[in-house]
Amino acid sequence: MLGGAAKGSFERLGGSDEECEAYYAPLRTLLQHHPLDGLDLDIEEPVPLSTPVRLLTRLRADFGPSFLLTLAPVATALLPDPSHPAPPRPASLAPNTPNPLHRSLPHLSGFSYAELEASPAGRLVEWYNTQFYCGWGDAQTTGWYDAIVAAGWDPRRVVLGVVTNAANGAGHVGLGLLREVCGVLRARYAARGGFGGVMGWEYFNAGLGEGDRDVVRAVSRAEETEVGATPPAGPAGWAKALGLVLRAETPPAPSAPAPPLPSPAAVVAALAQPAVPWPGRDVDALVALGFSRHEAVAALNATDGHVELAAGLLFER
Template sequence: MGMLGGAAKGSFERLSGGDEEFEAYYSPLHAIIQRHNLQGLDLDIEEAVPLSTPTRLLSRLRADFGPSFILTLAPVATALLPDPAYPTPPRPALFMTPTTRTPNPLHPTLPHLSGFSYPALEVSDAGRLISWYNTQFYCGWGDAGSTVWYDAIVAAGWPPSKVVLGVVTNPGNGAGYIDLVKFRNVCSVLRARYEGLGGFGGVMGWEYFNAGGGEQRGAIAEVAGAADGPAGWVQGLGNVLRAVRPPSGSVRAGETGAAGFGQAPALPVPPVPWPGEDVERLIVIGFSRQEAVAALNATDGNVEMAAGLLFER
């Protein structure tokens, strides 16, 4: 698979224009997919674009490359969570079927990076084209150290089979690294908890080449029976994720299941890669925590530049 977007801001802005502009920028993307015989594409939309941008692109990719071409997105975790600052609106009758889990497209989500509503995308025709969401639970956008954030997303109506738990595989890759022993336990709990709801969506790691670099020497071999390094990190998780029966794991206090539709519970504050006082300086001038973290991420932690970026929006 390939990936489009991420830190390459402007990728999706250029695919948001009229038909002529869209074709001008879509054509080289199409050529790259063909040249390298890619089996799918992950859309990491980290810039504000309208809903029409991903729906048009998803539809075009499906039309051009067929039903076997894998289409995924990579939202931050807050993009899948309803904002508790807004009252919960009634779910549209169209999306209240007893056999299909969907988020409420009328409930605004917490601040995130993409601009459009992911619940609205999921319930649209284009949502049926999406195989799964490589959800980022790191860099201040979520927390994979317990099941609470993932449970809240499922409680908001998302099918767990489409929500992949995205983590950093090395402390150097961003804030929110979880050591392998603890993370294996989280995955064990999620596998057991959501077996009856279509299954846990699995794990995405950013990145592979330095995975496991945050573990003490020999720690991976101790829990996974494998060598240290990327292959060992993957095998250590694979032993849990590919077990014939989901391991039970252990659930700490407060990590209760969340199978029903409803309002997301109060969430623990996720770790961020910047000093807390820098985040607070942006919050006190009127921005949300998520907006502050996003601006600091975009400016490599420069508070003045982050404030300027926020005021320009």
Template sequence: MKTASFEAYYAPLATLIRTRSLQGLDLDIEEPVTLSTATRLISRLRADFGPDFIITLAPVATALLPDPRLTPAQRPPRPMLAASGSMPNPLHPTLPHLSGFSYPELECSVFGREISWYNTQFYCGWGDASSTQGYDAIVAAGWHPSRVVMGVVTNLGNGAGHVGLRELRGVLARLRTKYTGQGGFGGVMGWEWFNSGQTETDMTHIATLDINTSGQSIRSSPQASWVAAIGTVLRSEAPPLVVEQPAGPASFLGNVTSEQIRQMVTQLPEPSTPWPNEKVDSLIAIGFERHEAVAALNATDGNAELAANLLFEQ
């Protein structure tokens, strides 16, 4: 991205952070950008807002998974890295995702240390929060579990892939138990807050739980109750005892087979758009991909001419 374009977008963002006294920012990059553009933003945020400013990213789950379609002979060797501990292979292509750059490459670079954690989206066709398999595959690929937060939808109306609270608490309990000795499970992120816990099944389940804190009930709202129900799993003094399912044959993705991963992403969702098809098609006709066209129209409030100019500036 050209310097003038970067500054035009960055200036109002920086003003918002200062005006609202924000303590951090989650970067949900859902359009194709280069790694250099992402790291430029990360570097600028760190320089302008200091070492205590929290920077997180929100990749879809497939962005952290190595592409299992590569045969063993095609898989690149893992390079020798200066960083210690578990790391993904930055040379191994990942499954398709939304951001355009390699998250393993980012994590293994000097900029990886600037990211506090990854709010990984296990919903809308990009992952599955109804079991531990997808998360386990990410950890098996080299990601440290403390860096990977399981992102879920908190209500049926927020997107595909909603997992009921009772089932979700079971999954989280298994993850916490499994990764206690490996630095700890990264936790859970919910999308969104305003209507979390407001399904009939979730409210019924919450009613069966003891979710008092220091003698004070926190059933003041469905949202607070949903968070508290998750907290009873993640914040209890000892990890819940759970019975692990027998493990199947291991692969380079752990106990998740390549075929299971392929099934997870058989039909990758196309980006939704409120703009007329003819506007999207007009940008595709001049050489841009659909996701690029949608992102540009979103950024220009549906103005096809401005969207084209924006794309040509990249």
């Protein structure tokens, strides 16, 4: 992963050709030295579209088609803003592609992911590790994911990003419920080639919450006769419990049938506000200053919940 909380990474890679080369050269050397399968671009600072386009193009040219290039937008980055009327889709736009002319909800990256996806550079992106947590989305139901697909995104290219442990950030979804959600998504989008799967942040402490341990033990007992031994708890158990839903030829049936997918407008309008890691009064204090809820949450995330520093950060933008 490149970027994330390391603000300034993409600003430095987005300057003039000379400035970009000064920072791209050591990145290229690092990737040449270590046999990585690819690089995930987690752009959590406002940059123009030219920055990821140039970086994707350089990485593809230097490391070839087998090197995986992914991006990690927050969920709101893939959703159109319902307060702005939807412009007509360009006639040349391919199916399963979001409208690049429709303004998105507030997010962290600055540029339009829909515009990137519709451009030639979008074909260089293998998939999007979408963050459905920390106030930017919700994985407790399929609602946010369904809204993204309803907006035109190909479900095969949208990964459900979750936090694997409540200690990693707000919006943690227990393993039992997450298995249910994944089962519904797999069934719902099977006819369209499936959905993109799951990304967990982070691996080292996955499955170690008390409720998740119980699910891993239950799955282990059910699978003992097949595997011959109880799978380990923790990260490996978390991955196996999800894998049995995501990869099994005949996955466990969801406890309830998947409801039909409503219209795109109804899906976006029905989205619940996701959980955030900060007290509501702190978010409201920043909203009262004239900023959106998403901008307030982003500033609090960047300042570790310090309201005054968050306000200063917002006013500097």
